[in-house]
Amino acid sequence: MRVRIPFGRQKLIGIIIEETQTTDVPQEKLKTVSAILDSKNLLSVDLLKLLLWAARYYVHPLGEVIQTALPVYLRNNDDATPSLPEYWCINHTQPLTTDEAQQALKRAPKQQQVYQLLCDADLNNENKGLDTETLNAITDNWRPAIKALLEKQLIVSAVKPAVLISENTQANTIKLSREQSEAIASIESHPHQHAIHVLNGVTGSGKTEVYLALCESILAKNEQVLVLVPEIGLTPQLTQRFLEHLNTTIVVLHSAMNDRQRYAAWHAAANNQAQLVIGTRSSIFTPLPQLGLIIIDEEHDGSYKQQDGFRYNARDLAILRAKNNNIPIMLGSATPSLETLNNINEQRYEVHYLRQRANKKQLPKIQLINLCNQKLHEGMAETLLAKIKHHLEQQGQVLLFINRRGFAPLLMCHDCGWTTNCLRCDAHMTYHKRRHQLHCHHCGSQRAAPDQCEACGSTNILAIGAGTERIEQYLQSYFPDTQVSRIDRDTTRNKGSLEEKLEKAHSGESGILVGTQMLAKGHDFPNITLVCVLDTDQALFSADFRAAEHLAQLITQVSGRAGRAEKAGEVLIQTHHPEHPLIQTLLHQGYQSFADAALQERRAAGLPPVRHLVMLRCESVEINAAQTFLHQAVETAHNIEIKDIDLFGPLPAPMERRAGRYRYQLMLQSDHRKSLHQFLNWWVPQLQQLSSARKVRWSIDVDPYDTY
Ligand code: ADP
Ligand code: ZN
Ligand code: ZN
Numbered sequence: 243m244r245v246r247i248p249f250g251r252q253k254l255i256g257i258i259i260e261e262t263q264t265t266d267v268p269q270e271k272l273k274t275v276s277a278i279l280d281s282k283n284l285l286s287v288d289l290l291k292l293l294l295w296a297a298r299y300y301v302h303p304l305g306e307v308i309q310t311a312l313p314v315y316l317r318n319n320d321d322a323t324p325s326l327p328e329y330w331c332i333n334h335t336q337p338l339t340t341d342e343a344q345q346a347l348k349r350a351p352k353q354q355q356v357y358q359l360l361c362d363a364d365l366n367n368e369n370k371g372l373d374t375e376t377l378n379a380i381t382d383n384w385r386p387a388i389k390a391l392l393e394k395q396l397i398v399s400a401v402k403p404a405v406l407i408s409e410n411t412q413a414n415t416i417k418l419s420r421e422q423s424e425a426i427a428s429i430e431s432h433p434h435q436h437a438i439h440v441l442n443g444v445t446g447s448g449k450t451e452v453y454l455a456l457c458e459s460i461l462a463k464n465e466q467v468l469v470l471v472p473e474i475g476l477t478p479q480l481t482q483r484f485l486e487h488l489n490t491t492i493v494v495l496h497s498a499m500n501d502r503q504r505y506a507a508w509h510a511a512a513n514n515q516a517q518l519v520i521g522t523r524s525s526i527f528t529p530l531p532q533l534g535l536i537i538i539d540e541e542h543d544g545s546y547k548q549q550d551g552f553r554y555n556a557r558d559l560a561i562l563r564a565k566n567n568n569i570p571i572m573l574g575s576a577t578p579s580l581e582t583l584n585n586i587n588e589q590r591y592e593v594h595y596l597r598q599r600a601n602k603k604q605l606p607k608i609q610l611i612n613l614c615n616q617k618l619h620e621g622m623a624e625t626l627l628a629k630i631k632h633h634l635e636q637q638g639q640v641l642l643f644i645n646r647r648g649f650a651p652l653l654m655c656h657d658c659g660w661t662t663n664c665l666r667c668d669a670h671m672t673y674h675k676r677r678h679q680l681h682c683h684h685c686g687s688q689r690a691a692p693d694q695c696e697a698c699g700s701t702n703i704l705a706i707g708a709g710t711e712r713i714e715q716y717l718q719s720y721f722p723d724t725q726v727s728r729i730d731r732d733t734t735r736n737k738g739s740l741e742e743k744l745e746k747a748h749s750g751e752s753g754i755l756v757g758t759q760m761l762a763k764g765h766d767f768p769n770i771t772l773v774c775v776l777d778t779d780q781a782l783f784s785a786d787f788r789a790a791e792h793l794a795q796l797i798t799q800v801s802g803r804a805g806r807a808e809k810a811g812e813v814l815i816q817t818h819h820p821e822h823p824l825i826q827t828l829l830h831q832g833y834q835s836f837a838d839a840a841l842q843e844r845r846a847a848g849l850p851p852v853r854h855l856v857m858l859r860c861e862s863v864e865i866n867a868a869q870t871f872l873h874q875a876v877e878t879a880h881n882i883e884i885k886d887i888d889l890f891g892p893l894p895a896p897m898e899r900r901a902g903r904y905r906y907q908l909m910l911q912s913d914h915r916k917s918l919h920q921f922l923n924w925w926v927p928q929l930q931q932l933s934s935a936r937k938v939r940w941s942i943d944v945d946p947y948d949t950y
Pocket of ligand 3: 684901
């Protein structure tokens with residue numbers, strides 16, 4: 243529960259996590275709580291236990307951890323438990339028919355009118371009711387009528403628009419494949435409630451159907467299900483499948499909701515008014531009193547890891563929550579993370595394979611295009627363009643993937659070599675042509691694009707390299723009769739624009755899709771026959787230890803978009819390094835073999851998941867402050883004997899300066915998590931005491947996603 247407490251001259255919000263009868267604090271130092279804000283506990287016992295554990299594990303202040311878990315609406319609201327949006331709908335359990343009700347209201351025209359409005363909403367609107375805002379818009383002075391109708395029990399008030407009601411009463415028409423049925427049977431009959439299952443199924447193998455079947459049997463027991471999806475995986479399509487297939491109450495937590503709506507959804511889950519919750523990372527903190535199953539779709543996805551503040555991994559917390567609650571959890575992916583594969587190898591997780599596509603279609607054929615010495619058009623080889631033409635002629639749809647937004651990664655003066663650098667980062671500013679602007683993708687700085695070189699005044703300015711905008715423009719002029727659609731963060735910023743673009747992609751109206759990783763995952767575009775990956779070389783030589791894993795996952799996932807329906811698919815990958823062992827293993831032996839080799843490499847290099855990693859990151863405006871802090875941190879560490887832990891650094895971050903700050907880091911490695919945590923428990927309080935700590939920003943990242 244939240245309480246208001248006196249804190250110096252201010253009043254702040256605190257959270258009660260425990261009660262005690264005794265204390266060492268002297269009586270005169272104790273203070274009285276000014277007000278208790280909630281009438282009952284906000285977090286369930288299992289959730290509080292999870293948060294206490296997470297605060298220790300991620301070495302993060304408990305207060306902030308609990309804040310993260312609460313809906314923003316509660317966090318920012320220091321009133322008593324806030325009221326939910328008001329919303330009313332027809333009471334379907336009333337004994338009167340609609341006509342009889344109308345008849346009964348004959349002498350109350352206003353009530354009759356409002357009742358009719360609610361009836362209309364019931365017919366036309368999937369939300370089945372009206373809220374304050376809508377009523378205000380269509381009629382006036384409606385409140386007394388609503389009050390009277392509530393008293394007559396002709397209508398009910400409900401939670402809006404949090405709960406979607408799916409009413410599928412028909413039996414599922416899909417006949418599950420043998421592999422699908424076996425996976426479901428083996429999970430349902432598993433002797434251990436808390437087992438961790440991995441559904442390793444190739445793209446298009448029908449993993450979602452397995453999730454749906456499992457949900458069905460859990461929901462039938464009146465238990466709740468939590469489905470976590472990656473940030474960009476939360477497509478309307480996925481939600482739609484759950485809605486169409488199941489017969490239950492669903493809340494979807496997505497970024498387009500406002501704080502109040504999210505709170506309403508959270509509230510519905512916490513009160514068991516919604517049985518199924520679908521949401522991204524932070525949904526792991528939803529209170530679910532009857533939780534019976536957790537599903538993590540695309541478990542390898544990076545968006546499950548929070549990269550700032552409280553740096554938790556929702557997948558890992560979900561596993562712990564399932565264990566604590568003694569319920570099963572399922573991790574699904576076509577390209578499981580090395581962490582998960584390692585756990586399968588060590589028999590901590592149980593794996594179920596779906597090796598075939600649901601419709602028996604072959605996985606697409608992957609071919610390399612060697613870019614060396616080829617004539618390129620905005621980064622595309624002529625053979626690639628010819629292939630695109632061919633597929634379009636065969637009425638196929640083409641998807642081009644490039645992980646770079648904007649027109650060009652930089653502008654350069656052809657006379658003197660001056661480039662558009664960000665003033666605040668060690669990075670170039672990306673040229674966005676349509677808006678004629680430069681954007682730094684690292685700090686967000688923007689300015690008008692120069693028409694002249696800022697060093698020598700020349701107007702001879704070149705755009706170097708290509709991003710989605712440039713590719714789109716080139717292809718549109720090369721294929722004037724085909725609709726080219728660009729799907730990246732810039733073109734989907736407006737509400738509804740992503741849905742619209744996805745719709746056109748589905749219907750086949752857009753013949754060519756150019757996109758970033760927003761396009762890589764989860765989508766089921768039936769008509770795509772050719773997928774092109776334009777740029778792999780950057781990832782092949784990245785300094786980040788997970789780069790190879792990400793590239794392999796990306797290639798496999800993007801390839802999975804091809805040939806999902808009637809027509810067979812083809813995949814083309816452009817590279818200057820066709821002989822690179824990663825590419826060769828992936829192409830000829832598949833993701834699993836690649837992953838086995840990558841795990842060996844991680845073992846040899848002492849990297850996760852074989853060894854455990856913690857980063858101490860530090861940044862400062864003043865160039866030396868961050869380094870000084872880290873040097874002192876190292877000195878402090880040597881004050882005690884540290885066993886089993888290797889300490890590296892201080893080292894500059896791969897991008898040493900970002901947003902005007904200098905960035906350095908220390909890396910801690912160990913074979914034993916326990917040693918690391920024992921050490922951190924001692925070390926972090928010491929770091930807080932360091933004099934140099936006040937001039938810098940520092941953070942601890944346990945199990946970092948990358949070393950940036
Ligand atoms: P994944 O999640 O593994 O990529 P999906 O669950 O999206 O795969 O399934 C891909 C397509 O195959 C979907 O259109 C789905 O409806 C269909 N599908 C799945 N299982 C079956 C099945 N047993 N029989 C026929 N079609 C299926
Ligand atoms: Zn110049
Ligand atoms: Zn910048």
